[in-house]
Amino acid sequence: MRYLPIQDDFFKRNTLKVAKDLLGKIIVRKTDKNTYISAKIVEVEAYMGDHDPACHAYQKVTSRSGTLYEDGGTIYVYFIYGNYYCFNIVTEKKGIGSAVLIRAVEPIEGIEIMKEFRQKSKTLFDLTNGPSKFCLAFDIDKRFNGKKLSEKEIFISYPIKKEKFEISTSKRIGIKKGEHFLYRFFIKDNLYVTKHKYNFIY
DNA sequence: GACAAGATTAGCT
């Protein structure tokens, strides 16, 4: 498969724009065996730096949130609930602390490899429909925290064939602070987004 | 050092 990697400048922009623009793009993972896993991004959430109560960078730099203050195009991976990882792409310029969380993707390439990593999945639809399910399927863990997309171990590509779709908006999922902000974006009617009551808020 | 919270998931009712 052919890829058209996105340059760093794409990520050094307004976080909400980057979040919406990431929908429909392809996320690619190079495996140890030099094969590729890829998927279309169908659901994201924006975390707005030190003004957003839900963001890990809220009002402080800690050992964990340090990565969030790096330049746009940096990878931020953190561990949660004793079991799971979440994958974010840092946005804006250095020192802002914003990022976009990848919540769900639609598998394209390397589906058998993803199934190996995601033992618990039963169908193609629950393979990558959740932030930590995606990390499992793509074999993403803390090793990637602080790395750059430009290193090309994991990177974002423009789709070869551009499709049209509508973007839906809702509250973010699973947070208590800053919950009223409509910072979750997903491709309307896509079958690979997380199933949730918030899908009916527009 | 101790302690509580957490950007989730799977499994059960």
Place this chain on the structure above:
DNA sequence: GCTAATCTTGTCT
């Protein structure tokens, strides 16, 4: 729809 599992991180002492 509800909840246990599980441990890192941040905060306070």
